[in-house]
Amino acid sequence: MINETTIEEFKATLRGQLIQPNDEGYDDARKVYNGMIDRRPRLIARCSDVADVIAAVNFGRSNDMLVAIRGGGHNGAGLGICDDGLVIDLSLIKYTRVDPEARTVRVGGGCTWGDVDHATHAFGFATPSGIISTTGVGGLTLGGGLGHLTRKCGLSIDNLLAADMVLADGRFVTASAEENDDLFWAIRGGGGNFGVVTAFLFRLHPISTIIGGPTLWPLEQATEVMQWYRDFIPTAPEDLNGFFAFLTVPPGPPFPEQLHLKKMCVVVWCYTGSEADADDVFQPIKEFGPPALYGIHSMPFPALQSAFDPIYPPGLQWYWKADFVNELSDEAIALHVKHASEMPTMHSTTHLYPIDGAAHRVGNNDTAWSYRDTKWSQVIVGVDPDPANNEQITAWTKEYWEALHPYSAGGAYVNFMMDEGENRVKATYRDNYERLVAIKHKYDPTNLFRVNQNIKPSV
Numbered sequence: 001m002i003n004e005t006t007i008e009e010f011k012a013t014l015r016g017q018l019i020q021p022n023d024e025g026y027d028d029a030r031k032v033y034n035g036m037i038d039r040r041p042r043l044i045a046r047c048s049d050v051a052d053v054i055a056a057v058n059f060g061r062s063n064d065m066l067v068a069i070r071g072g073g074h075n076g077a078g079l080g081i082c083d084d085g086l087v088i089d090l091s092l093i094k095y096t097r098v099d100p101e102a103r104t105v106r107v108g109g110g111c112t113w114g115d116v117d118h119a120t121h122a123f124g125f126a127t128p129s130g131i132i133s134t135t136g137v138g139g140l141t142l143g144g145g146l147g148h149l150t151r152k153c154g155l156s157i158d159n160l161l162a163a164d165m166v167l168a169d170g171r172f173v174t175a176s177a178e179e180n181d182d183l184f185w186a187i188r189g190g191g192g193n194f195g196v197v198t199a200f201l202f203r204l205h206p207i208s209t210i211i212g213g214p215t216l217w218p219l220e221q222a223t224e225v226m227q228w229y230r231d232f233i234p235t236a237p238e239d240l241n242g243f244f245a246f247l248t249v250p251p252g253p254p255f256p257e258q259l260h261l262k263k264m265c266v267v268v269w270c271y272t273g274s275e276a277d278a279d280d281v282f283q284p285i286k287e288f289g290p291p292a293l294y295g296i297h298s299m300p301f302p303a304l305q306s307a308f309d310p311i312y313p314p315g316l317q318w319y320w321k322a323d324f325v326n327e328l329s330d331e332a333i334a335l336h337v338k339h340a341s342e343m344p345t346m347h348s349t350t351h352l353y354p355i356d357g358a359a360h361r362v363g364n365n366d367t368a369w370s371y372r373d374t375k376w377s378q379v380i381v382g383v384d385p386d387p388a389n390n391e392q393i394t395a396w397t398k399e400y401w402e403a404l405h406p407y408s409a410g411g412a413y414v415n416f417m418m419d420e421g422e423n424r425v426k427a428t429y430r431d432n433y434e435r436l437v438a439i440k441h442k443y444d445p446t447n448l449f450r451v452n453q454n455i456k457p458s459v
């Protein structure tokens with residue numbers, strides 16, 4: 001038990017806030033994106049700058065506290081928060097600085113992707129992220145970063161140039177190809193295991209207006225759509241990304257009334273190439289079979305990035321399970337169609353993200369993210385606003401995952417995992433695991449940062 005004087009002294013060192021269980025705002029401060037997660041930390045240090053982060057890390061370590069790092073709070077397993085311990089909340093460290101000459105953006109550790117897209121779009125640039133703008137830059141990047149620009153520009157980590165970090169011993173360092181290159185290797189996929197990232201520096205790409213949106217087909221056509229999608233994506237130009245999903249059409253605009261609440265399959269496209277070539281690029285999609293909804297049009301990149309935000313507001317109940325997939329066989333497709341037609345709630349969904357193009361041109365051992373040679377990242381997601389349905393969405397997800405897991409490559413994308421134990425983490429890092437253990441031992445020998453997909457130090 002930490003005494004009150006020690007806590008008051010810590011509070012006095014912070015420019016940000018220290019939130020305790022009896023404080024007004026405590027319940028809001030401990031909420032994370034997944035409404036299923038209900039944890040009660042002893043202290044939440046809402047840091048306003050690097051000095052606050054150093055103070056918080058030193059306080060957590062000296063007082064032997066369990067320490068969680070909170071970026072955007074989106075983690076499905078709730079790894080941005082903990083029971084009883086100290087949460088280092090970075091949400092006040094929100095700044096962006098675009099350098100249009102160098103084509104880079106520097107991003108505070110507490111930014112969301114919406115913050116980044118807003119800043120970079122004003123200059124006609126973008127950098128790869130995820131598909132929902134409220135997701136934190138911190139967790140998404142450190143786990144890898146899959147999204148609409150994966151085929152064209154690679155994962156988020158492939159565009160990370162440097163990170164400012166506070167280490168477990170309180171030291172402030174930069175990790176890049178030039179400085180602490182072992183640490184730089186590890187944070188590109190190794191999650192929040194190695195320290196608190198207070199700033200990220202990303203490479204920018206001249207991407208501003210894109211042509212994209214969804215094409216929807218009835219579930220009765222799902223087998224043919226999936227087979228066609230599987231064969232089409234690897235042959236498509238890298239300017240075109242498309243992730244596949246099963247979903248239930250939300251009952252409102254922009255969807256036509258006749259599709260409302262229908263279970264369907266969809267590909268969400270993002271084309272970043274020249275407008276002159278767009279008709280040719282989209283022609284095979286029209287030729288394959290006219291979709292029930294052809295929602296492709298020109299839009300600012302941030303509009304696509306935030307298109308799903310209203311469907312998935314914070315506070316819904318989430319349970320998800322994932323796998324990497326090398327081959328999407330006809331048998332696996334048949335199982336997908338079977339389980340997807342049993343989706344239990346309107347928000348439940350399955351996504352398949354292509355991993356190829358620029359993401360494939362990085363070697364399995366070049367960064368900690370070891371599944372460069374796989375083809376798809378699959379995630380099955382049970383979601384509903386009502387906690388009374390938790391059992392149902394969890395059971396559907398588990399059954400679906402168990403049926404498909406034998407067709408998978410073994411590991412899963414860490415950012416799509418629940419708390420699934422050490423073997424699952426090892427299966428994900430494969431032959432990068434031992435090197436990660438050694439780097440963890442060097443930078444965090446006591447495993448201070450263990451509220452994550454944990455890599456234990458060697459001693």
Ligand SMILES: Cc1cc2nc3c(=O)[nH]c(=O)nc-3n(C[C@H](O)[C@H](O)[C@H](O)COP(=O)(O)OP(=O)(O)OC[C@H]3O[C@@H](n4cnc5c(N)ncnc54)[C@H](O)[C@@H]3O)c2cc1C
Binds near residue numbers: 075076110131
């Ligand atoms: C609705 C939704 C959509 C998603 N879409 C995508 C997608 O399209 N592509 C994709 O790749 N992923 C996606 N994800 C998964 C997402 O990448 C992970 O949930 C990720 O962990 C979220 O990061 P966060 O900072 O918001 O999370 P938090 O819950 O704040 O943190 C998650 C983990 O990251 C660590 N962490 C966070 N910030 C830092 C930091 N600055 N320094 C050190 N450690 C840190 C924490 O310790 C914790 O272990 C999605 C998640 C949701 C819920």
